[in-house]
Amino acid sequence: MGYGIQLHVWGERACFTRPEMKGERVSYDVMTPSAATGLLEAVYWKPAIRWVVDQIIVLNPIVFDAVRRNELGGKVPPRNVSLAMKGGVIDLHQYITEDRQQRATLLLKDVSYIIKAHFEIVEKKAGPEDTPEKHYNIAVRRMRTGQCFHQPFLGCREFPAHFRLLDAGEELPPSCYAKEEERDLGWMLSHIDYENDFTPSFFRAVMKRGVVEVPK
Numbered sequence: 001m002g003y004g005i006q007l008h009v010w011g012e013r014a015c016f017t018r019p020e021m022k023g024e025r026v027s028y029d030v031m032t033p034s035a036a037t038g039l040l041e042a043v044y045w046k047p048a049i050r051w052v053v054d055q056i057i058v059l060n061p062i063v064f065d066a067v068r069r070n071e072l073g074g075k076v077p078p079r080n081v082s083l084a085m086k087g088g089v090i091d092l093h094q095y096i097t098e099d100r101q102q103r104a105t106l107l108l109k110d111v112s113y114i115i116k117a118h119f120e121i122v123e124k125k126a127g128p129e130d131t132p133e134k135h136y137n138i139a140v141r142r143m144r145t146g147q148c149f150h151q152p153f154l155g156c157r158e159f160p161a162h163f164r165l166l167d168a169g170e171e172l173p174p175s176c177y178a179k180e181e182e183r184d185l186g187w188m189l190s191h192i193d194y195e196n197d198f199t200p201s202f203f204r205a206v207m208k209r210g211v212v213e214v215p216k
Helices: 032-042 078-085 132-145
Strands: 005-014 049-058 064-072 102-123 156-160 162-165 183-193 199-208 212-213
Touching: 005 156, 032 049, 032 102, 032 132, 032 183, 049 183, 078 132, 102 132, 132 162
Parallel strands: none
Antiparallel strands: 005 102, 005 162, 049 102, 049 212, 064 102, 183 199, 199 212
């Protein structure tokens, strides 16, 4: 925990999709730990480290907006991609006019969060040069300068995220829910175990004075 960070992230729109909603996209009320981890990994990730989200602080009011968008109904089959990579003559196009469908999305507007997190060393993948100090210094430098491996996003790739590192001792932006004792947000996706058959993990999310504690 000695190498924790506080990252302020915000954006015009966000959608942290509830997995139980099959046909249409419906967002959770706040950012999920899984989405926060993905955002951190977009800024800095190495096989030797694993980001762990400790808290998510909700700064702005939770406001939903309903929109309709044209989307593609299917995807290019992975088998076709594999055949094309082996030199096969395969059509990898997706034809919008033939596969277009309109879907409703219940998304969030004008979101702003503080992600409190730390990283752990993955012993099986770490070498002697993979010290906590080394990775912490690189991560902090990238966050301060706005570097990232790919554009961080807020749930969906079409909703880009802005981010800023909050230095130790810096006063945190106030939460609009600082005076609200408690709000039950229901069951929320914590993370997906990609190494164990994509097994999802859920927790009961409770926001206390704007802070959502993520269980260990």
